[in-house]
Amino acid sequence: MIVxxxxxxxxxxxxxxxxxxxxxxVYERSWYIRGIEGGNxxxxxxxxxxxxFCVGVGSGLDALMLSLKALxxxxxxxxxxxxxxxIATALAVTYTGAVPVFVEPxxxxxxxxxxRIEKKITDKTRAIMPVHLYGQPCDMDRIxxxxxxxxxxxxxxxxxxxxxxxxxxVVGSFGNVAGFSFYPGKNLGALGDAGAVVTNDKKLADKxxxxxxxxxxxxxRHIYKGNNSRLDEIQAAFLSTKLPHLKRMNKERQKIAxxxxxxxxNREIILPYVMDNVTPVWHIFSVRTRNVKxxxxxxxxxxxSTSRHYPxxxxxxxxxxxxxxxxxxxxxxxxxSATQLxxxxxxxxxxxxxxxVISTLNKFKE
Ligand SMILES: *Cc1c(COP(=O)(O)O)cnc(C)c1O
Numbered sequence: 001m002i003v004x005x006x007x008x009x010x011x012x013x014x015x016x017x018x019x020x021x022x023x024x025x026v027y028e029r030s031w032y033i034r035g036i037e038g039g040n041x042x043x044x045x046x047x048x049x050x051x052x053f054c055v056g057v058g059s060g061l062d063a064l065m066l067s068l069k070a071l072x073x074x075x076x077x078x079x080x081x082x083x084x085x086x087i088a089t090a091l092a093v094t095y096t097g098a099v100p101v102f103v104e105p106x107x108x109x110x111x112x113x114x115x116r117i118e119k120k121i122t123d124k125t126r127a128i129m130p131v132h133l134y135g136q137p138c139d140m141d142r143i144x145x146x147x148x149x150x151x152x153x154x155x156x157x158x159x160x161x162x163x164x165x166x167x168x169x170v171v172g173s174f175g176n177v178a179g180f181s182f183y184p185g186k187n188l189g190a191l192g193d194a195g196a197v198v199t200n201d202k203k204l205a206d207k208x209x210x211x212x213x214x215x216x217x218x219x220x221r222h223i224y225k226g227n228n229s230r231l232d233e234i235q236a237a238f239l240s241t242k243l244p245h246l247k248r249m250n251k252e253r254q255k256i257a258x259x260x261x262x263x264x265x266n267r268e269i270i271l272p273y274v275m276d277n278v279t280p281v282w283h284i285f286s287v288r289t290r291n292v293k294x295x296x297x298x299x300x301x302x303x304x305s306t307s308r309h310y311p312x313x314x315x316x317x318x319x320x321x322x323x324x325x326x327x328x329x330x331x332x333x334x335x336x337s338a339t340q341l342x343x344x345x346x347x348x349x350x351x352x353x354x355x356x357v358i359s360t361l362n363k364f365k366e
Contacts, residue, residue: 003344003353005305006185010348011249015241019191022237029233034213037236042196044243045180048163049172051198053205056231057212060159060181063195064092064129066229067177070207071127071153073098078124079155082112083313083333085131089157090314092179093129101125102315102325104332108273110134110286113332114142118150127153132161132171134309135187135253135283136274140166140174147175155179159195160283162188163250167277172198177208182239187253187281188246190235249347253282256349260285263358268295268366270339284309288339291366295341302360307342 012019026037038056046054057063073079075097081089083102093100103120106113110133117128128147130138147154154175158164162180164171172178182194197208207224210217215226231239257280261271270288274280286309289295296306313333315325327334344357 001303001353001356003304003349003357004346005307005342005344006346007348008184008189008346011245011346015245018241019238022241023234026233026237032233033230035233037233037240038231041231041236041240041243044240045196046198048170048243048246049178049198050170051173052200053198053202055197055205055209055212056236057195057197057208058229058231059193060157060179060183060186060195061088061092062212062227062229063159063179063181063197064089064155064157065095066208066211066227067155067179067197067199067204068092068096068098068127069211070204071155071176073126073153076124077126078122079126080112080117080120080128080152082129082131082133083315083330084110084310084336085133085157085314086159086310087314087317088159088181089129089131090320098126099124099323100314102330102333104330105133105336107332107336109136109275110272110336111136111138112143114139114146117143117146121150121152125150125152127155129155129157130175131157131159132164134272134280134286135161135164136272136280137161137164137166137171137278139275140171144174153177158198159183159186161281162186163246164281165279168279173200176201177204182235187250187283188239188242191238192235194231194235194239195229196231250281252347252349253345254279256345256354257282257285259354259358260343264361266362266364268364269361282345285343285345287341287343288336289341290339292339292341294366295364298364299360304344304357304360306344308337308340309342310340311337313337
């Protein structure tokens with residue numbers, strides 16, 4: 001049996017005619033940037049996130065970078081980010097001119113460890129960026145408490161967590177502002193690059209909208225030296241088509257995760273720990289094992305594709321050599337990158353495929 005790591009086939013088949021008519025609707029109008037579709041999607045996504053404002057942008061990276069810029073963060077500032085995340089979280093900080101400062105995660109949940117945040121706060125710290133990694137919400141009560149105590153902004157990176165719940169409330173509404181990615185592989189994906197910012201702060205939303213539109217909210221009047229980062233009409237129409245299906249599709253991921261958590265039983269494999277006050281949306285199902293190369297090879301030989309998130313920690317990446325963080329100084333991130341493997345997880349996985357992943361893993365011997 002072949003089990004791909006991810007597949008859009010079943011999902012796209014189910015909504016094929018809806019996607020095609022979304023395209024036609026936009027094409028008929030011949031209006032491609034900043035129009036009806038963008039506004040409609042922003043309103044429905046704000047509602048989905050239980051916040052007042054949503055601003056569509058060009059990518060998840062831009063959503064985070066523009067959020068930080070709009071908060072006035074830049075040269076001379078520091079922003080706390082988890083040491084185990086996709087590189088975009090750190091790059092968003094770097095692009096503002098500020099410095100990303102890494103906080104180690106809790107190795108059980110893979111998320112930023114609140115107990116380690118305060119040690120990294122200095123006079124220069126302006127914000128904390130919790131990343132709801134792999135779709136599991138961070139410990140937001142603790143993070144918000146620390147942020148309030150030290151007068152820091154909270155910018156949530158929700159790129160992997162569309163619809164995930166913390167104490168019954170959807171992520172993206174806890175911090176001052178939150179960034180989402182609609183990269184095709186994300187739980188809510190466009191058919192290309194796209195992203196959005198959500199917030200309850202109108203001034204911030206207006207500023208972010210201007211920053212993504214050459215620093216202008218009135219034609220040819222430029223208040224800021226902005227970027228070009230806008231959600232285009234075609235992608236907005238596709239996203240509006242897919243949003244109503246998101247809850248159902250997340251539920252299916254939750255069912256798969258539930259089976260993995262219950263039925264994978266192998267002493268060589270460490271399963272992710274789920275906090276009891278959260279409902280993850282399982283963008284990625286991440287396990288750990290001593291010999292990750294051996295396990296991924298074994299899975300491949302059995303027809304099952306896996307992936308790594310992420311094989312090299314950010315502080316060990318070539319592009320971040322300038323931070324001068326030596327190997328060994330962020331041991332938890334290094335341990336995760338050395339031992340982590342992601343299992344197949346996508347809408348449309350069949351029961352047979354799930355059975356097969358589980359039984360294959362249970363037979364694994366190093
Ligand atoms: C995907 C992702 C991003 C960046 O999103 P893009 O749309 O690819 O720019 C940022 N943070 C995390 C955690 C991500 O997974």
